[in-house]
Amino acid sequence: MVHHISDEAADEPSITTQTPSAGPSQAPLMYKVGYPPRKNLATEFTETLRETFFHDNPLREYKGQSGPRRFMMGLEFLFPIFGWGRNYSLNKFKGDLIAGLTIASLCIPQDIGYSKLANLDPQYGLYSSFIPPLIYAAMGSSRDIAIGPVAVVSLLIGSLLQAEVDHVKNKEEYMRLAFTATFFAGITQAALGFLRLGFLIEFLSHAAIVGFMGGAAITIALQQLKYVLGIANFTRKTDIVSVMESVWRSVHHGWNWQTIVIGVSFLAFLLLAKFIGKKNRRLFWVPAIAPIISVILATFFVYITRADKQGVQIVRHIEQGINPSSVHKIYFTGPFVAKGFKIGVVCGIVGLTEAVAIGRTFAAMKDYQLDGNKEMVALGTMNIVGSMTSCYVTTGSFSRSAVNFMAGCKTPVSNVIMSVVVLLTLLVITPLFKYTPNAILGSIIISAVIGLVDYEAAILIWKVDKLDFIACMGAFFGVVFVSVEIGLLIAVAISFAKILLQVTRPRTALLGNLPGTTIYRNTSQYPEAKLTPGVVIVRVDSAIYFSNSNYVRERILRWLTDEEDRAKAVGLPKISFLIVEMSPVTDIDTSGIHALEDLYKNLQKRDMQLILSNPGSVVIEKLQASKLTEHIGSNNIFLAVSDAVRFCTTKSMQEP
Structure with a gap:
């Protein structure tokens, strides 16, 4: 088995698994983004509370112990002596x-x-x-x-x-x-x-x-x-x-x-x-x-x-x-x-x-x-x-x-x-x-x-x-x-x-492909990374909350406008796809979802398609609950940037 790991780690394993080729015509096996089971309010609240205040699980040692033993353990907890x-x-x-x-x-x-x-x-x-x-x-x-x-x-x-x-x-x-x-x-x-x-x-x-x-x-x-x-x-x-x-x-x-x-x-x-x-x-x-x-x-x-x-x-x-x-x-x-x-x-x-x-x-x-x-x-x-x-x-x-x-x-x-x-x-x-x-x-x-x-x-x-x-x-x-x-x-x-400052103005990055690999990295960090014609890939390096959702949307649109201008200047094909790499996005709230929805509508007016790559379990769960996945289309959400780029290039080739 050959594993191609996407450019950033996320909550869910971002792995595209490719079987050994039996012949030149065999296509790689592609996994879809997983949708975790929905949690009710009580479960979600309890887990958040436990992780915030009891992340070290101080009561785990008390399970299965007798009453006197628990008393002694409690005494030792307060008085380690x-x-x-x-x-x-x-x-x-x-x-x-x-x-x-x-x-x-x-x-x-x-x-x-x-x-x-x-x-x-x-x-x-x-x-x-x-x-x-x-x-x-x-x-x-x-x-x-x-x-x-x-x-x-x-x-x-x-x-x-x-x-x-x-x-x-x-x-x-x-x-x-x-x-x-x-x-x-x-x-x-x-x-x-x-x-x-x-x-x-x-x-x-x-x-x-x-x-x-x-x-x-x-x-x-x-x-x-x-x-x-x-x-x-x-x-x-x-x-x-x-x-x-x-x-x-x-x-x-x-x-x-x-x-x-x-x-x-x-x-x-x-x-x-x-x-x-x-x-x-x-x-x-x-x-x-x-x-x-x-x-x-x-x-x-x-x-x-x-x-x-x-x-x-x-x-x-x-x-x-x-x-x-x-x-x-x-x-x-x-x-x-x-x-x-x-x-x-x-x-x-x-x-x-x-x-x-x-x-x-x-x-x-x-x-x-x-x-x-x-x-x-x-x-x-x-x-x-x-x-x-x-x-x-x-x-x-x-x-x-x-x-x-x-x-x-x-x-x-x-x-x-x-x-x-x-x-x-x-x-x-x-x-x-x-x-x-x-x-x-x-x-x-x-x-x-x-x-x-x-x-x-x-x-x-x-x-x-x-x-x-x-x-x-x-x-x-x-x-x-x-x-x-x-x-x-x-x-x-x-x-x-x-x-x-860090919460309200998170970093974003323009990604390009490292030649000879399926890895996509920040073009500022890796100048040798190549941009894909007709595709803009942007990574958001933060959770998307009410405090930064508007900035994230505007910053992505600025990246898109800059790349459109660059493509026109050098005679490259028109930008038709925007891929948002979401592996660093650990969470998203309703304001963030509205920002993505506004981004989706803006792209529709420009005759462009929004693609999401590698959203984590918390993010995809909320996108699904808000029905944004239905608007974008579940077929436009991919496990890795390389899968999304392959989809975009294939679709571009099929268009007249």
Whole structure:
């Protein structure tokens, strides 16, 4: 058997099967386009619903199981720890212990610094690395994610909260609004998971995220100049113009040289440690422990020299003890509820996007599956519980997760180890941070966020897709020159604009025959492809919906007019057939059918014939239901472009 495959794949196999020739007169065996059985409304609706929300069929494993077994499987679904915990071993614990201690040394100084980004007292950063990781360890499905506050979300929640309440003048209200926003961030994340709406976060394109993260990293780094340079009076705005104006305005009377020495020296040390870790993956622990070593050395230096009396700003006081309850501080009534909900939804979605992206990256590297909806439930639950235990929005941290991965973590127990170390820090060590200079915290944050500026990804985006690059740069400049929330809004807007552009203006192509084959390809891609005299073949590379149906019809007619003009100019036969190749057309609605009907009527007026090639099962079913197949004629619908061309040329030869 010889199989000739049409130029584009479709829902239905597009194969013209040709039997071996017994003689020169034997004609090839030709298959007709198949018509699938009609589905009733209930069946079609159920299948669409299942494919949209339950494409992974989460209930398939429950079939045929006993009641107790189903209960245990349901428990394992919500709490994966009951699944992997049964096979936990001492060997796995060794890997988790090393990884947990390593990320703990990284997270403690980062948490103190990130809490400043959120305009909260230092202990709240540590609180957020104690309770949430324990919840995630029980409910999360990723083996590698390290949970805690992250720079981008800390800056985002800080800037959004500051726009509503002044964190200096109304400290208590600010803190309560932070817990309220965290509560609603958790509700948003858990709801998306339970309702299986995780696909919504994928509307933020990769390019927009790259730009947003890069812009946020620049903004965060610039914000740390107030600590590294020792500036007391610093702008509360985040845009680069306001920040640089504030820096230069204070150059003569606001900078502190002792602070600059501490900040710049340790920043150089941290960057050197990162360089060493990047050059030799076996030395991953060097950049991981560098922050805590920097804090110890800087704190000791300030203590023995009493540099704080020379204008070096220090942490001064971190509340000792474990997380106090904050249930009574969450706003459930009053005007702050709506504000908390708005801020929580934004921070929750950003945190979710970052965590799921990180989880999928490391899951792919270790070759295991990550359930996105389950992750959302886990992240949402930990933020709901966190809001009630004095934590602010937490998510997966890329820097800590990378260290966790390279340190050899085996399960989420590494998060438990990190949490225990943070607990001991809260109970015993916090008084020792009294003389920690703010400059070292600023240096740690700068060194941590530098990696978020992914210029290599931006270059690749430019090479691959210019529209994606516009989305990337729009988000980047929006964050850097306006604000974090405006940058996020631009990222979302451009992502949606790109989707709308692609939906409303789909690509079409003029097809020609590759000499010596039955293959028809885009003439722009294959200049050697030959056009068939008297026949125009156009491929539509998209579903045909109300949003693009008129454009598709007009674009096909333009192709036809251009080819008519070309045929007249070079003395070729008159165009008598238009073949529309429909293999890429995955779906069509009533507007699309009307567009095809209008196209058919237009061609009749021109004394031309409309031919359809390789419509998929969904498309042919709808064409049949609308009776358009009767107007066009079922004999004018073919399985492959080559069959349609053969029909056209044969018919042309038969005409006088």
